[in-house]
Structures are given as structure tokens and as C-alpha cells.
Amino acid sequence: MNKYYQQTTLAKNVALSGTGVHSGKRTNITIKPARENHGIKFRRVDLPGTQDIQALFKLVVDTSLATVxxxxxxxxxxxxxxxxxxxxLGIDNALVEVDDYEMxxxxxxAKDFTRALTAAGTIEQDAPKHFIIVKKIIQVQDQDKSVMVLPEPCFKITCSIDFPHPLVGKQKITYDRATNNFEQDVSRARTFGFIKDLELLKRFSLGKGGSLDNAIVIDKDKILNKEGLRYPDxxxxxxxxxxxxxxxxxxxxIQGHIITHKSGHTLNHLFIKTFLENKDSWETGPARME
Ligand SMILES: [Zn+2]
Known part of the structure; x- marks a missing residue:
């Protein structure tokens, strides 16, 4: 693992292909190394001449079913x-070429992506990493759901959920970059859905590529996937x-501690918007560890 203070890119190209969960179409992606300060960008190779799409919050156009x-x-x-x-994996710079609209x-x-990126290896670059350093507590709330950040000299994220279902219930986990291994501890955890919601998706003819091969499907009192769970939580x-x-x-x-409770993409995005607007709550620069 790198020291986490220098910008990092891939050591070589990574090629992967698979099916889009909503489109049902096969997509090929090639992930390429990129120079310092490039960030993560997506390039639609099926639409030559279109601008690369930077993976930045300001370019999010939809979060209803997936992040677009x-x-x-x-x-x-x-x-x-x-x-x-x-x-x-702490990769700052990469170009993702994709030949359709859906990844x-x-x-x-994230198992296959993570495994392929790890196999390709990463290299540290000459420029230092930039961080968003949290200076003040910011919180957003939507009924019993919440997201907040605390100013702490760490890179931690704590998530908790509470689903009124016997197989899920209350679960909580903290991921600390200093002590956890993303590939082992997080990357293999699959999307989950309740069968009633999947039926709704099908009625709107979305989720065409969705199956027990790419989600944990939960019925009233059991999991439909024969192989069971990969982690108890x-x-x-x-x-x-x-x-x-x-x-x-x-x-x-982010340098700080992110804490989410019953959150999802939509509330996370609302939080990011609020956080960025509160300009006195953060600053950018090299990491400041005590
Ligand atoms: Zn997901």
C-alpha cells in the first residue's frame, strides 16, 4: 500500500467487460494511467469528439437509480x-474509456474492479495528494437519516443502517484507511434489494440486467442467493x-470522519452540496496529521 500522501495512478492499462444493470447491454471498459492532477475522467469512445466527463460532484445529473x-x-x-x-485504493488519476452509457x-x-486495479498495480507520482480538510462539523438530516463530518486527523467513515427486516436490522461499521484493507474488508460487499422493490423496477422496465448474479435479493424472511452472504454484515x-x-x-x-446513518446516494449528494456551500467548514491542502 502506498503512503497515501503522493498522487497515485495505475502502473498499466486495465480492461474489463460486463453488463449494465439498467440497460442490459454489454459494455467494455479500459482504465488507463493518467498524469498528475488529471483526476478521474470518463471517455465515451462510442461518441467520438465528445468531451471527457470528469468524476466531479458538479457533473452529477441523476441519482435516482444510479449515479449518472x-x-x-x-x-x-x-x-x-x-x-x-x-x-x-487511493487512486487519484485515471482515464476510463467506456463504449456505452452504462458501466x-x-x-x-466492487470486487472485480478492485481486483483488476490491484493486479495492475499503482505508482506514486511526483505531485502531492490534495485533501479536503474538515474544519467544522457539518450535518444534514432527513427525518431519521443523517450524514455528518467531524474535523479529525484521520480518514474514517462510519456507516449505520436500520432496516425493519429480520435479516438486516441494525448494522454499523467503521472503515479507517490506516487500519482497514479496502479489498478484503469492503470491496466484495454486494448491492442488496428487497424483492418488492425489484418487482417495481421491472414494471418500469429498468433493471433489465439485474439478477441474483449481481445483487443480494431479500424476500420476507430469507435471502434468495444460494451462496448466502459474503460478510455477516x-x-x-x-x-x-x-x-x-x-x-x-x-x-x-476528505481528511476527517464521515458518519452516515440510514443514508443513500440522494442524501449523500445533498450532504456534499451543503458541505461545499459552507466554505468556512473546510479547506484544501496537504494532509495535516497530528
Ligand atoms: Zn451500490
């Missing part, structure tokens, strides 16, 4: 799990994975 980025007529959808892999869902987790670990992906759209890692 768009600029000047080109969009790229369902980016959140690949973004979580970049964030979890492949793979197995519903896989549900909250997937929330953590999603949150890492959402917060990565700040364009730089």
Missing part, C-alpha cells in the same frame, strides 16, 4: 462502485462502499 454524470450531451451511468474502488455492474460489488459494508464512491466525487479525499 453528464456534460455536453454525453453521460456515463452507474459509476459508483468503480469510483469506490479508486477511492478505496458494467459486474457482481454488484454485508449490507452495511455495501453502504460504506457506496458512500466511499459518493464522497469521491469531491475530487479529493
Amino acid at each position: 454524470l453528464g456534460t455536453n450531451g454525453a453521460i456515463v451511468s452507474t459509476i459508483e462502485h468503480l469510483m469506490a474502488s479508486f477511492a478505496g 458494467p455492474i459486474m457482481d454488484g460489488s 454485508e449490507f452495511v459494508r455495501h453502504k460504506l462502499l457506496d458512500s466511499l464512491g459518493d464522497f469521491s466525487l469531491l475530487g479529493m479525499p
Whole structure:
């Protein structure tokens, strides 16, 4: 693992392909190394001449079913799990070439992306990493759901969920970059859904590529996937994975402690908007550790 204070890119290209969960179409992606201060960008190779799409919060155009980025007529959808892999592995700079609008869902987790990126290896670059350093507590709330950040000299995220379902219930987890291993502890946690919601998606003819191969499907009192769970608390670990992906759209890692309760993409995005607007609550610069 790198020291986490220098910008990082891939050592070589990574190629992957799979099916889009909403489009049902096969998509090929090639992830390429990129120079310092490039950030993460997506390029629609099926739409030559269109502008690259930077993975930044200001380019989010939809979060209702998946995170969608768009600029000047080109969009790229369902980016959140690949973004979580970049964030979890501390990769700052990469170009993602994709030949359709939707990223492949793979197995519903970030396992395949993470494994492929880890296998390619990363290299430290000459420029230092930039961080968003939290200076003040910021919190947003929506009924019993909340997201907040605390100014702490760490890179931590704590997620908790509370679903009134016997197989899920209350779960809580803290991920600390200093002590946890993203690939082992987080990347394999799959998306989950309740069967009643999946039926709703099908009625709107979305989720065409969705199946037991790319989600944990929960019925009234059982999990339909024969192989069971990958972690006893896989549900909250997937929330953590999603949150890492959402917060990565700040364009730089947060130094501080992020705490989410019953949150999802929509509240995470509302939080990021509020956080960025409160300019006295953060500053950018190199990490400041005690
Ligand atoms: Zn997810």
C-alpha cells in the first residue's frame, strides 16, 4: 500500500467487460494511467469528439437509480462502485474509456474492479495528494437519516443502517484507511434489494440486467442467493462502499470522519452540496496529521 500522501495512478492499462444493470447491454471498459492532477475522467469512445466527463460532484445529473454524470450531451451511468474502488485504493488519476452509457455492474460489488486495479498495480507520482480538510462539523438530516463530518486527523467513515427486516436490522461499521484493507474488508460487499422493490423496477422496465448474479435479493424472511452472504454484515459494508464512491466525487479525499446513518446516494449528494456551500467548514491542502 502506498503512503497515501503522493498522487497515485495505475502502473498499466486495465480492461474489463460486463453488463449494465439498467440497460442490459454489454459494455467494455479500459482504465488507463493518467498524469498528475488529471483526476478521474470518463471517455465515451462510442461518441467520438465528445468531451471527457470528469468524476466531479458538479457533473452529477441523476441519482435516482444510479449515479449518472453528464456534460455536453454525453453521460456515463452507474459509476459508483468503480469510483469506490479508486477511492478505496487511493487512486487519484485515471482515464476510463467506456463504449456505452452504462458501466458494467459486474457482481454488484466492487470486487472485480478492485481486483483488476490491484493486479495492475499503482505508482506514486511526483505531485502531492490534495485533501479536503474538515474544519467544522457539518450535518444534514432527513427525518431519521443523517450524514455528518467531524474535523479529525484521520480518514474514517462510519456507516449505520436500520432496516425493519429480520435479516438486516441494525448494522454499523467503521472503515479507517490506516487500519482497514479496502479489498478484503469492503470491496466484495454486494448491492442488496428487497424483492418488492425489484418487482417495481421491472414494471418500469429498468433493471433489465439485474439478477441474483449481481445483487443480494431479500424476500420476507430469507435471502434468495444460494451462496448466502459474503460478510455477516454485508449490507452495511455495501453502504460504506457506496458512500466511499459518493464522497469521491469531491475530487479529493476528505481528511476527517464521515458518519452516515440510514443514508443513500440522494442524501449523500445533498450532504456534499451543503458541505461545499459552507466554505468556512473546510479547506484544501496537504494532509495535516497530528
Ligand atoms: Zn451500490
